[in-house]
Amino acid sequence: MGSVRFFRHVIYLCLFFIVAGPYFCMAALYCQNRELHAEIRELTLKVLDTEDSEKAPSRSESRKISSSLGYQDKYPDLYCSPQTAFVKKEKTVYLTFDDGPSRFTESYLNILAKHNVKATFFVVGRNDPKSREIMKRIVDDGHTLAPHTYSHVYSTVYASVEAFLDDFSKIHGLIYETTGVKPTIFRFPGGTVNVHNRRIFRELSAEMLRRGYTFFDWDVSAADATKNATMASVLDSIINGVHENGRNIVLMHDTSEVTLKALEKAIIYLKNKGYAFDRLTNEVAPVTFYYNYLKEGGV
Ligand SMILES: [Zn+2]
Structure with a gap:
């Protein structure tokens, strides 16, 4: 049991x-x-x-950082109110002319006036009386006059952010003195991202945005800065580049005689297709090259 x-x-x-x-x-x-x-x-x-x-950062590091950004304290007048609300217009073409004033610019202005087309001129630092007269006419005719840098020498303007500001202040001053216009938009030589500014473009564009400026690249190129450009090739590049859904910011150079010959034909063609033309202001949403543009074979 x-x-x-x-x-x-x-x-x-x-x-x-x-x-x-x-x-x-x-x-x-x-x-x-x-x-x-x-x-x-x-x-x-x-x-x-x-x-x-x-x-x-330690105190010494903070000092190092603030001194390396010393350019932020330079040119206290080089500021404008940043635009935050952008306007999108349907079927609109923005013709832009870089690198003038030149001996051809007045002929460009005559064609634009004949067809009542407003455009944008990104000018460089020519301060002779004739160039100043042309700049005044650009404004009087109702176009946008804006900086493209004074020297347009890549190695100078892209040497550093400070060097760019030094140059920008000169062209800004020339435009303001000559026409009374205080620019709020501009175009970087070679565009926002290019082989000449790859080292500084992030810091540089951040500084220009901090100062309130709007910068415009382009989504249509007339491809008129090459030796082989002809009237037909320029016209082709413009009319094939412009699209109904595109932003249609067209890069041209008013230093080119070939483009002058193509301009009127392009305007007539695009008007017949129902496009309107306008000038750039800081109310137009900018086209800006994206940061990996270089990797994909940009300018
Ligand atoms: Zn240029």
């Missing part, structure tokens, strides 16, 4: 372990888990602490 009772106890004990065992295991695992969590939390906090102290 005794051995039967003994075996019964053994069986109860076994049953107890079978039923309660998993709960013991779970409890043990839970405790272990909590310890692990606490350990991970502590480690994470330590890492964050180190990162924070790495991120926060």
Whole structure:
């Protein structure tokens, strides 16, 4: 009888372990888990602490950073109100002319006036009386007159952000003195991202945006800056580049005689296709080359 009772106890004990065992295991695992969590939390906090102290510059580092951005304190008058609300016009073409004034610019203005087309001139630093007279006419005729840099020498204007500001201040001053216009838009020589400014374009565009300026690249090129350009090739590039859904900011150069010959034909063709023309202002949403443009064989 005794051995039967003994075996019964053994069986109860076994049953107890079978039923309660998993709960013991779970409890043990839970405790272990909590310890692990606490350990991970502590480690994470330590890492964050180190990162924070790495991120926060020391006093000497802060001084270094603020002195390297010293250009932000230069030219306190070189600011304008940034545009935040942009207007999108349907089927509109924005003709833009770079690198003038030139001996051809007045002929360009005559064609634009004949067809009542408003456009945009991104000018360089020519301060002779004739060039100043042309700049005044650009404004009087209702076009936009805006900077394209004074020297247009890539190695000079893109030497540093400060060098760009030095140049920009000169062309800004020339336009303001000559016409009374305070520019709010401009175009970078070669566009916002190009092989000449790849080292500084992020910092440079950030600085110009901080100052409130809007800069325009283009989505249609007349391809008139090459030696092989002809009247037919320029006309082709314009009419094939303009699209109903495009932004249609057309890059041209009023230093080119070939483009002058193509201009009237292009205007007539596009008017017949139902396009309107307008000048750029900071209310027009800008076309800007994207940052990996260079990798894809940009300018
Ligand atoms: Zn140019």
